[in-house]
Each structure stands twice: as structure tokens, then as C-alpha cells.
Amino acid sequence: MIKLKVNGIDRSFDGDPDMPLLWYVRDILALTGTKFGCGMALCGACTVHKNGQAIRSCVTPMSSAANSEIRTIEDLGANGLHPVQKAWMELNVPQCGYCQSGQIMQAASLLKGTPHPTDNEIDEAMAGNICRCGTYQRIRQAIKLAAGKTA
Amino acid sequence: MTQIENVSRRKFLQGAFGAGAFVLAVRHARFIPSILAQGAPLDWQSEADRAAFHPNLFVGIQPDGTVYIIAHRSEMGTVIRTSLPLVLADELDADWKRVKIDQGIGDKRYGDQNTDGSQSVRRFFTTMRECGATARLMLLQAAAARWNVPAAECSTELHVVVHKASGRRLAYGDLAADASHLPVPKKEDLQLKKPADWRYIGKGAKSVDLENLCTGKAVFGMDARMEGMVYASIEHPPVFGGKVKTVDDQETLKVAGVRQTVSIDPFKPPAAFQPLGGVAVIADNTWAAFQGRKKLKITWDNGPNETYDSAEYKKELRETSHKPGKVIRSVGDSDKTFPTENVVEADYYVPLLAHTPMEPLVALAEFKDGKVTAWAPTQNPQAVQAIVSSQLGIAKEDVVCHVTFLGGGFGRKSKPDYVAEAAVLSKKLGRPVKVVWKREDDVQFDYYNAVAAMYMKAAVDEKGKPTAWLQRSVFPPISSIFDVTQVYGDPPHLAQGWTDLPYDLPSIRIENGPAQAHVRIGWLRSVANIYHGFAVQCFTDELAHRAHRDPVEYQLDLIGPPRTLDFTGVTYPNYGADYKTYPWETGRLRGVIESVAEKSGWAKKKNGKGHGFGFAAHRSFLTYVATVVEVEISDDGTIRIPRVDTAVDAGIVVNPEALRAQFEGAAVFGTSIVRTGEITAKNGIIQQSNFNDYPVARIHEAPAHTNVYITESSAPPAGVGEPGVPPFVAAFCNAIFAATGKRVRDLPLSSNGNFD
Ligand code: FES
Ligand code: FES
Numbered sequence: 001m002i003k004l005k006v007n008g009i010d011r012s013f014d015g016d017p018d019m020p021l022l023w024y025v026r027d028i029l030a031l032t033g034t035k036f037g038c039g040m041a042l043c044g045a046c047t048v049h050k051n052g053q054a055i056r057s058c059v060t061p062m063s064s065a066a067n068s069e070i071r072t073i074e075d076l077g078a079n080g081l082h083p084v085q086k087a088w089m090e091l092n093v094p095q096c097g098y099c100q101s102g103q104i105m106q107a108a109s110l111l112k113g114t115p116h117p118t119d120n121e122i123d124e125a126m127a128g129n130i131c132r133c134g135t136y137q138r139i140r141q142a143i144k145l146a147a148g149k150t151a
Numbered sequence: 152m153t154q155i156e157n158v159s160r161r162k163f164l165q166g167a168f169g170a171g172a173f174v175l176a177v178r179h180a181r182f183i184p185s186i187l188a189q190g191a192p193l194d195w196q197s198e199a200d201r202a203a204f205h206p207n208l209f210v211g212i213q214p215d216g217t218v219y220i221i222a223h224r225s226e227m228g229t230v231i232r233t234s235l236p237l238v239l240a241d242e243l244d245a246d247w248k249r250v251k252i253d254q255g256i257g258d259k260r261y262g263d264q265n266t267d268g269s270q271s272v273r274r275f276f277t278t279m280r281e282c283g284a285t286a287r288l289m290l291l292q293a294a295a296a297r298w299n300v301p302a303a304e305c306s307t308e309l310h311v312v313v314h315k316a317s318g319r320r321l322a323y324g325d326l327a328a329d330a331s332h333l334p335v336p337k338k339e340d341l342q343l344k345k346p347a348d349w350r351y352i353g354k355g356a357k358s359v360d361l362e363n364l365c366t367g368k369a370v371f372g373m374d375a376r377m378e379g380m381v382y383a384s385i386e387h388p389p390v391f392g393g394k395v396k397t398v399d400d401q402e403t404l405k406v407a408g409v410r411q412t413v414s415i416d417p418f419k420p421p422a423a424f425q426p427l428g429g430v431a432v433i434a435d436n437t438w439a440a441f442q443g444r445k446k447l448k449i450t451w452d453n454g455p456n457e458t459y460d461s462a463e464y465k466k467e468l469r470e471t472s473h474k475p476g477k478v479i480r481s482v483g484d485s486d487k488t489f490p491t492e493n494v495v496e497a498d499y500y501v502p503l504l505a506h507t508p509m510e511p512l513v514a515l516a517e518f519k520d521g522k523v524t525a526w527a528p529t530q531n532p533q534a535v536q537a538i539v540s541s542q543l544g545i546a547k548e549d550v551v552c553h554v555t556f557l558g559g560g561f562g563r564k565s566k567p568d569y570v571a572e573a574a575v576l577s578k579k580l581g582r583p584v585k586v587v588w589k590r591e592d593d594v595q596f597d598y599y600n601a602v603a604a605m606y607m608k609a610a611v612d613e614k615g616k617p618t619a620w621l622q623r624s625v626f627p628p629i630s631s632i633f634d635v636t637q638v639y640g641d642p643p644h645l646a647q648g649w650t651d652l653p654y655d656l657p658s659i660r661i662e663n664g665p666a667q668a669h670v671r672i673g674w675l676r677s678v679a680n681i682y683h684g685f686a687v688q689c690f691t692d693e694l695a696h697r698a699h700r701d702p703v704e705y706q707l708d709l710i711g712p713p714r715t716l717d718f719t720g721v722t723y724p725n726y727g728a729d730y731k732t733y734p735w736e737t738g739r740l741r742g743v744i745e746s747v748a749e750k751s752g753w754a755k756k757k758n759g760k761g762h763g764f765g766f767a768a769h770r771s772f773l774t775y776v777a778t779v780v781e782v783e784i785s786d787d788g789t790i791r792i793p794r795v796d797t798a799v800d801a802g803i804v805v806n807p808e809a810l811r812a813q814f815e816g817a818a819v820f821g822t823s824i825v826r827t828g829e830i831t832a833k834n835g836i837i838q839q840s841n842f843n844d845y846p847v848a849r850i851h852e853a854p855a856h857t858n859v860y861i862t863e864s865s866a867p868p869a870g871v872g873e874p875g876v877p878p879f880v881a882a883f884c885n886a887i888f889a890a891t892g893k894r895v896r897d898l899p900l901s902s903n904g905n906f907d
Contacts, residue, residue, distance in 0.1 A: 033367020
């Protein structure tokens with residue numbers, strides 16, 4: 001039996017411990033804000049926070065999520081919109097939006113550790129998150145807009 | 152044309168609107184909520200879904216003043232769910248804050264719903280305006296009757312009708328009931344606003360879905376859920392046209408969560424939108440289905456495409472491109488012998504390209520009581536109805552296709568093979584089935600943008616200007632998916648930047664040669680314009696450099712004076728648009744070229760070692776675009792794109808911010824094509840599988856900044872989703888030449904070995 005916290009709620013899981021966290025969150029908890037894009041840690045669509053760090057849930061087996069605190073996009077703005085989400089909205093970042101849960105989770109985690117990232121730091125932190133619609137320019141601007149506003 | 156009728160009078164209100172609501176329908180439509188409660192089961196059996204009369208509505212007004220507007224085109228990131236309703240709201244003088252958008256299901260009574268070809272706004276601009284204006288006039292008439300004054304004395308302000316003389320005002324909601332009893336005015340009686348009076352058109356609005364897209368609440372196809380559904384993942388024949396010989400699923404059935412396997416029949420040629428066939432693993436969750444697939448032991452009968460080798464095929468295409476082909480257009484004495492002096496020749500090549508929308512293909516369908524209800528991220532819900540109906544032998548009307556948000560489409564999601572799979576499986580299993588494609592499936596079983604070889608030849612005078620021009624393209628046509636005997640380019644795709652070479656030269660010959668398809672070929676963002684624009688615009692750049700002339704000035708010289716291109720005697724479909732309304736005007740192309748040259752500071756730009764600027768211009772989807780790309784290439788071959796400038800004349804622009812986003816995105820899409828876009832095949836099997844071997848541009852590889860300059864225009868609206876791609880691709884390659892002296896004639900860069 002694997003115990004973990006998802007968005008502040010205690011959960012237990014007794015299925016295949018190899019099942020990636022992504023599918024647990026999506027198919028079993030029905031938290032579908034976290035997306036499937038590649039299944040191989042190549043695109044970042046599945047990014048969630050594990051103990052505050054951005055991780056790729058598609059390659060995180062449930063066994064390694066045991067006893068951790070997971071946060072998904074659904075809970076990022078638990079107390080209203082997160083500054084990253086506000087900046088995303090102000091600058092009209094999303095096109096199709098499919099990658100954006102992952103982008104936002106990644107950006108929120110970047111700003112937590114690096115409140116005022118340089119262009120290079122943004123590139124480094126965001127390089128694992130693909131946006132096929134090509135919203136990168138706005139993502140960069142939005143991260144700068146949100147910079148310094150995150151708790 | 153569209154028939155507008157007052158459906159309120161026909162009691163079409165129950166289920167969707169309360170009594171007294173005023174509903175105006177264009178033909179008949181159905182009314183369904185598009186944004187479903189996150190995590191909740193889909194409301195697929197609601198009254199609105201199942202209503203015996205489903206009024207297909209473009210606009211409805213509630214007594215509380217809420218205005219409902221139907222979005223009947225698919226939302227895949229172009230903000231069309233906002234932009235098109237905005238047009239209606241403008242003519243209605245509706246308060247945008249009181250407008251709610253609802254997504255239409257697939258229904259032919261809406262007219263065309265295939266959200267491709269960059270045509271949503273241009274095809275429905277007038278319809279939306281007329282729907283809004285009709286509703287507005289009826290509200291006005293209702294108020295006039297209430298006040299017993301001539302309608303001519305009344306006017307509208309935001310969401311109210313006013314009688315200026317007496318100072319009386321009535322809110323739209325208060326007039327809804329009265330208006331619902333009025334006859335619908337004739338089109339001739341409508342007064343459309345003057346452009347100067349537009350509230351929203353030209354100013355635009357933020358996406359109505361913005362918050363849902365930023366909070367994970369928007370329901371994509373991948374997120375659709377239904378009570379009792381099972382998950383399916385399908386092992387397709389690895390070679391196009393292959394069939395299952397034997398299946399051993401013993402190990403698969405041992406995987407926890409796997410329920411069973413189901414065979415899907417191979418398609419009967421032509422493939423069109425039929426499922427490819429294969430073996431589906433049915434499971435309790437997506438992961439179990441994926442795991443089960445790994446354990447399948449299948450032997451295949453690969454069929455004739457087993458010998459397809461993309462490297463060999465490239466040679467074949469090139470050889471064909473060197474032989475005389477079918478003449479598509481001829482100007483001057485081009486059929487006489489080509490001059491032999493001062494001849495320049497070049498070969499260009501673009502490989503197969505995959506769409507890889509961020510959301511892999513996915514669909515949920517339930518077959519029940521002889522009917523199918525599907526939830527799908529589809530660009531074309533009516534094509535879903537058609538293929539599901541033919542696969543299951545039921546009527547099209549018995550297929551209800553709800554359109555979810557699309558996690559990207561780029562043309563792939565116009566082809567509903569994946570939705571048909573879900574419907575076929577649901578019928579076999581007697582329960583709702585959600586088919587989920589892995590990224591590997593998406594890359595390997597795409598409808599690829601055609602591989603193409605272009606042969607270019609010009610004879611030039613002493614100033615380097617062509618006296619004769621020959622261009623010949625060879626590519627397997629999209630029509631081959633509908634008719635396996637098709638090997639020549641079809642007119643609509645030849646017209647994409649090939650037939651319509653806009654140069655003012657004494658002798659032009661445009662040809663096309665045959666190519667047999669070995670995979671499914673399909674539309675991808677800007678389609679044939681990608682390879683045609685690449686060849687024409689890079690070859691023009693070559694000629695300019697050879698003549699020691701400025702590429703911008705040289706191109707303007709080739710285009711010649713402002714005029715309307717004359718296609719008399721030539722098959723030129725013009726993107727399905729009437730040529731009188733949307734003529735090919737070289738003056739508009741010149742306009743964007745001059746604009747981008749000025750805005751980018753082209754005249755002052757200096758190429759240096761590892762630093763260069765490239766230029767290209769192209770009309771596609773009725774929109775004129777000119778682009779300047781700046782590149783920096785370090786000694787180790789790393790390429791950066793610090794800046795892109797692009798000037799756009801798309802006629803009237805409804806939502807400028809959405810246009811800008813599309814052109815920014817097109818530059819990134821083009822970056823992927825140039826850098827790494829390549830699908831290859833060996834023994835008929837696609838060699839790429841995921842973003843590791845089919846990479847797409849990432850944040851540090853994409854243009855750091857794209858500036859978009861919109862030409863003010865009163866011309867009718869044209870496309871914005873696709874036209875940014877072709878000129879970017881060529882301008883990027885021309886910039887690489889400017890920076891390195893190396894010509895990029897075969898895409899992508901990653902196949903050249905010169906660049907990383
Ligand atoms: S789905 Fe996890 S990184 Fe792509
Ligand atoms: S917004 Fe579509 S993939 Fe990023």
C-alpha cells in the first residue's frame with residue numbers, strides 16, 4: 001500500500017507500484033489538468049510538484065511517489081490564481097493550452113528557487129517543456145512578469 | 152446560403168432556454184455545454200444532448216440578458232471560439248461580458264466545420280454579421296412596437312434599444328420574449344454596421360477560455376471521461392497497408408488491469424479516414440493498456456509498402472524532377488527550348504513531416520442503441536460522423552460528435568481515423584471506449600506532409616534577372632489517400648505557392664511530376680506551401696546573391712508592378728475563394744515586403760561571419776506575408792534566432808492579438824521544420840517515434856522574439872493560422888546562407904551534418 005498526499009488530501013494506492021504517477025493522477029484521481037504528451041520525460045506536459053520540486057510524472061513510478069506531497073495544476077492556485085497563472089493570462093500565453101499546465105508548474109517551481117531568473121536561467125529551466133504551438137516568447141515574458149511576485 | 156429563421160416561434164426553446172427566450176437560429180443547431188466540470192463524468196446524456204429537437208443555434212438571448220453564441224469551429228489554439236462569436240456580438244451590439252460561448256456538435260446544418268485551411272473567419276464573417284444584425288433588428292422592432300414608435304426612430308446601444316426622442320430605453324433581455332414572436336427580416340432589410348462603428352472587430356478580445364486553459368480546467372479530448380468506460384491502446388500494422396497474421400495475447404492478458412484484446416480489421420483501400428487496423432488492448436486504465444501492448448506477440452503481413460525506403464525514394468523523386476512533367480502553367484514562349492546561356496539550376500527537398508500536436512490522438516465513443524456518441528478533439532466533427540457512420544453501418548445523424556478542446560491539431564485532427572477506432576471498439580465491446588494513442592503511435596501513423604523534390608531553373612540576363620524560369624515539383628499527393636491511383640499534384644495543392652508564382656517574367660513554365668505514395672499523406676499547417684515556398688523563395692535568394700543584388704529589391708523587381716494576376720486558362724482554385732473577392736494582388740505582396748523591410752531596418756542590416764539576415768515573402772490562404780529572420784551561428788554550429796520580423800496583410804483582422812500569436816507560433820513551427828523536421832522510413836517502417844528522434848523546437852531554439860506588423864486593410868478577411876510558416880522557413884534558410892555562405896537546399900538542417 002502506497003501512501004501519499006495529493007493536493008493536500010491523503011491518498012493510498014494499492015495498484016501496480018510501477019504505474020507512473022501521471023496515470024494515477026489522471027485516470028484514478030480524475031485530476032486531468034496534468035497532461036500526457038510523450039511518456040518519456042521529453043516534453044514536460046506531465047509536470048507536477050513533488051515536495052515542491054517540478055518533476056515529470058510520466059516517469060515517476062508510484063513507488064517513488066510514496067510518502068511524498070504531490071501538487072498538481074488543480075491546486076496551484078488553491079488560494080486564488082498563482083502569480084504565474086495571472087501573468088500567463090495577462091500576456092495571453094496559451095494557444096491550444098495543452099502544454100500549459102506543465103509550463104506553469106515548471107515556471108512556478110523555477111520562480112520559487114530563482115525569483116528573478118535571467119534569460120539563460122529561464123531557458124535552462126524551461127527547455128524540457130515543449131510547446132508545439134510555439135508560445136515560448138510569451139512564456140519568457142510571463143515568467144519575467146511574474147518574477148518577484150511569487151511567495 | 153444560410154437561412155436565418157426565428158426558432159423561438161417554433162418552440163425550439165425547451166431544454167436549452169427558458170420560456171420567453173429569444174433564439175435565432177441559422178438552420179438548426181444543437182446546444183451543449185462545452186466546458187464540463189473538471190473531473191466530473193461528461194454530461195453526455197443530458198436533456199440538451201438528447202433533446203428530440205435540437206435547435207442548432209448561433210445566438211440566443213435569455214430574459215436575463217445573457218446572450219448565447221455558438222462556436223461551431225474547433226478550438227485548437229487560434230482563439231476561434233472567441234473571434235467568430237465576437238463578430239456576431241459586434242453586429243448585435245451585445246455586451247461581450249454578457250455573452251456565453253457554447254460549442255456546437257458536428258452537424259452539417261452549420262455549414263462547413265472542418266477547422267482547417269485558415270478559413271474560419273473568412274467563411275463565416277458575413278454569416279456571423281448577418282446573424283447578429285438580424286437579432287439586433289428584431290430587438291429594435293420589438294422595442295418600437297412596445298413604444299408604438301417607428302422602428303426608424305430607434306437605435307441600439309450596448310445591450311439596449313433606445314428611443315432618443317423620448318429618452319426611453321429597453322434592455323435586450325426585456326425584449327427577448329417580444330422579439331421571439333416577430334418574423335425574421337429579409338437579408339436585404341439588414342443594415343450591417345459601417346466598419347467605423349465596429350466595437351469588437353479589429354480590436355479583438357482575450358480568449359474566453361483563458362482562465363480554464365491556465366488552471367487545468369479546460370477539457371481536452373484526453374480528459375474526456377464517461378461512466379463505465381474502458382481504455383484502449385492499439386498496436387497498428389507497422390507498415391502502411393499491412394495486416395495482422397497471427398496474434399498471441401497470452402502474456403498481455405496477464406498484465407494487471409488488462410481485460411481483453413480486440414482485433415480491428417484492416418482498411419479497404421483507399422485508406423481515407425478508416426482505422427488502420429491492428430490489435431487493441433482493452434484495460435482499466437491507460438497505463439495498463441500501454442503495458443499490455445508491450446507483451447503482444449503479433450506477426451504481420453506487411454504488404455507491398457514493405458520495400459519503401461525513404462532514402463531511395465528521395466533519389467526517385469529527384470530523378471523524376473529532372474524529367475519533363477505535366478505543365479501546370481505556362482507564360483510566354485516557355486514551351487520553346489530553354490536558353491542554354493547563363494543558366495542557374497538548383498534542387499530543393501523537403502522530407503515527410505509529422506504533425507505531433509501536443510495532445511496525442513485520443514477519442515472517447517459510446518455505441519448504444521444503434522447510435523454513437525463521441526467526444527473527440529477533432530478539427531472536423533462532420534468527418535467524424537461520416538466515417539463512424541460508414542464503419543458501423545449507421546446513419547450519419549445517429550452519430551453525435553461533441554468537440555472538446557484540441558491540444559493542437561495542425562491538420563492531423565481533421566482526419567478522424569482515431570475516432571472511428573473508438574466507435575468500432577465500443578460497438579464490439581458494448582461499452583464506452585477511450586482510445587489513447589501513445590506519442591509513438593502519433594509519430595508513426597500520421598498523415599504526413601508530403602515529401603517533395605523541387606527542381607528550379609532560370610536563365611538570367613546581364614543584370615541577373617531571369618529571362619526564362621522553369622520550376623518542377625514532385626510529391627505524393629494528398630489525393631492518394633482517397634484514390635490510390637493518384638500520383639500527380641491536385642490543383643488545390645499545386646495552387647499553394649506553385650501555380651501562382653507572382654513574378655513578372657517573359658517566360659515561365661511550371662510543372663509537376665508523378666510520385667506514388669507509400670504512407671498516408673495529409674494536410675499539415677500550410678501544406679504544400681511549405682515546400683513550394685521554400686524552393687521559390689530560396690531560389691530567388693540564390694539568384695539575387697548571384698546577381699550581387701539586394702534580395703528585397705531583387706524580389707520586388709521580379710514581382711514587378713502592382714497588378715492582379717491573370718489566371719485565364721490556368722486551373723487556380725485560390726483556396727476555394729471567389730477570385731473576384733480575393734484576387735491575387737501583387738501590390739499587396741509588395742506592400743508587406745516594403746513594410747517588413749522598413750520595420751526591420753533591412754537596409755541597414757549587415758551580414759557578418761556567423762550572423763546573417765534572410766528574407767522571404769509568400770501569399771498563402773489569401774494572406775500576404777513577408778518575413779525577415781536574423782540568425783547567429785556559433786563556431787560549433789549552434790544556431791540562435793534572436794529576432795524575426797514579419798509583416799502581414801490579412802485583410803480585415805477581427806482579433807489582432809490572436810493574429811500576432813499565430814505568427815509567433817508559425818515562426819516556431821517553421822523553426823522545427825528547418826532544424827529537425829524529418830520522417831524517414833526503412834522497409835516501410837517509420838524510423839522516428841517520439842520527441843527524442845523527431846525533435847521539435849524548444850524555448851532556447853525558437854526565435855527569441857517575433858515582431859508582427861499588421862497592414863491596415865479593408866479587404867475581406869483572409870487566413871492567419873498557416874500563412875506565417877512558408878515565408879519563415881525560406882527566410883530562415885536564406886539567413887543561414889547570409890551568415891555562413893552555405894545554401895540549405897535539403898531540409899532539415901539536422902540531415903545536412905553542417906549544423907546541429
Ligand atoms: S508526458 Fe511526461 S514529459 Fe512528456
Ligand atoms: S499552447 Fe499548444 S502546445 Fe503549448
